[in-house]
Amino acid sequence: MKNRISSAFFLVILLLLGALGAMYYVKAEWTPPTLSLTPEQTTASTRTVFTITAADKDSALRSLHVVATQGTNSIDIMNTTLPAGTRELREEFSLPKAGLRNEALTLTITVKDTSWHRLGRGNRAQIVRQLDIxxxxxxxSVLSGQHNVNHGGTGLVVYSTNEELATSGVRLGDHFFPGYPYQPGKFLCFFALPFNVDPKAVTPILVASDLAGNESTVGFNFRPLMKKFRHDDINISDNFLQSKMGQFADLYPDATSPIDIFLKVNSELRAKNVASLIQLGKDTVPQKLWDDTFIRLPNSAPMAAFADNRTYKYDGKAVDNQTHLGVDLASLAASPVPAGNTGRIILAEFMGIYGNVVVIDHGFGLQSLYSHLSEIHVQKGDMIQRGQVLGKTGATGMAGGDHLHFGMLVSGIEVQPIEWWDPQWIDHNITSKLE
Known part of the structure; x- marks a missing residue:
């Protein structure tokens, strides 16, 4: 009888141990969390912002520890026990301004999960990075001289720095125009003085950040040249609304009439298209693809100027106000449109108010725009030569008649096109600085 009890007790113990073993096997998964640290640079400063991302699909995350070490000196930057059930984390940190010397350090990031592996200590993911401080x-150093810039026009500043840069460019109000390496040790930056910026209220500043995130700013010799922009009244006819608003009706199904569609297109869609051009301004190459003056549409007459302010009237009442950017040029219907200069096609499609549009990148953030085309003869990615036909004039988009809307852009901001048709302006403001 005693032997039977002992055997039963032993069996119970074995079953309990088996259950505990099975539970441990389940809870003690061996897969460590995923862990990453950005940016992946080896030089840093107290301005550098690091981002930690971690995740674990099998167990919750338990803790995060970030420590900086220089010799025998260690500083905890973060040492956190994470909330129960945390599966993902994203944390930002910078190096402390106090306690570290201006010399190399070791940065160690450790994340642990709640697995029972390693006798309950969990799985561990770790990143160790050596950093120069x-x-x-x-x-x-600004290398170019006087910068006389027309209101609504383009400026160019050439400069050098004493070390490799992460970013640089001109900051003007809410706008930032990136600079690009030009020659060994030299950079250039095309910037705009936008038509809707008060030249008396803003001053362009040259900004440069090195690989460690240290930033410098410096002013440069700048003189804005004031310009007066025209004002026009544009009467919207029912014939125009009937012929044009159908192409936009599906965008605004709640609009109850053609004039309602027009008002949305002229404001909301216009703003979206302008934002798209600013985004497109980033699609550029750090080299000068163009040469000489830009070609103007041959045998054409100007119909509207850059930055014309327009009041739109319907039934004798003002219903909207917008600014026309670019220059409208009218010739014979379906006239061949030459590329203003050599470059790379970065857009060739229908785009809202512009209708069929082609945008050419000429390098360093300088681009040209051709819109309302009836035909497009190029496609995105093509290289095009100065004077090569890219399409034909038309009345697509919001055009009231056959013409070419020609625009010049600097980092996506439309600027005064007539400057780029003027060899004297190009020589004084661009070529002389590049040489």
Missing amino acids: DSKPPVI
Whole structure:
């Protein structure tokens, strides 16, 4: 009888141990969390913002530890026990301004999960990175001289720095125009003085950040040249609405009449198209693809100027106000449209108010735009030569008649096109600085 009890007790113990073993096997999964640290640079400063991302699909995350070490000196930057059930995390941090010397350090990031693996200590993911500390901002030297910039026009600044840069460019109000390496040790930046910016209220500043995130700013010799822009009244006819608004009706199904569609297209869609051009301004190459003056549509007459302010009237009442950007040029219907200069096609499609449009990148953020085309003879990715026909004039989009809307853009911001037709302006403001 005693032997039977002992055997039963032993069997119970074995079953309990088996259950505990099975539970441990389930809870003690061995897959460590995923862990990453960005940016993946080896030089940093106290301005550098690092981002940690971690995740675990099998167990919850338990803790995060970030420590910086220099010799025998260690500083905890983060040491956190995570909330129960945390499966993903994203944390930002910078190096402390106090306690670290201006010399190399070791940065260690450790994340643990709640697995029972390693006797309950969990799985561990770790990143160890050696960093050089750089707290000195770059030194900027402006190489170009006077910068006389027309209101609504283009400027160019050439500069050098004493070290490799992560980013640089001109900051003007809410706008930032990126700079690009031009020659060994030299950079250039095309920037705009937008038509809707008060030249008396803003001053362009040259900005440069090095690989460690240190930033320098410096002013440069800048003189805005004031310009007066025209004002026009545009009467909207029912014939125009009937012929044009059908192509936009599906975008605004709640609009109850053609004039309602027009008002949405002229404001909302216009704003979206302008935003798309600004985004497209990033699709550029760091080299000069163009040469000489830009070609104007041959045998054409100007119909509307850059930055014309327009009041739109319907039934004798003002219903909207917008600014026309670019220059409208009228010739014979379906006239061949030459590329203003050599470049790379980055857009060739229908786009809202512009209708059929082609955009050419000429490098360093400089681009040209051709819209309302009846035909497009190029496609995205093509290289095109100065004077090569890219399409034919038309009345697509919001055009009231056959013409070409020609525009010039700097980092996506439309600027005064007539400057780029003027060899004297190009020589004084662009070529002389590049040479």
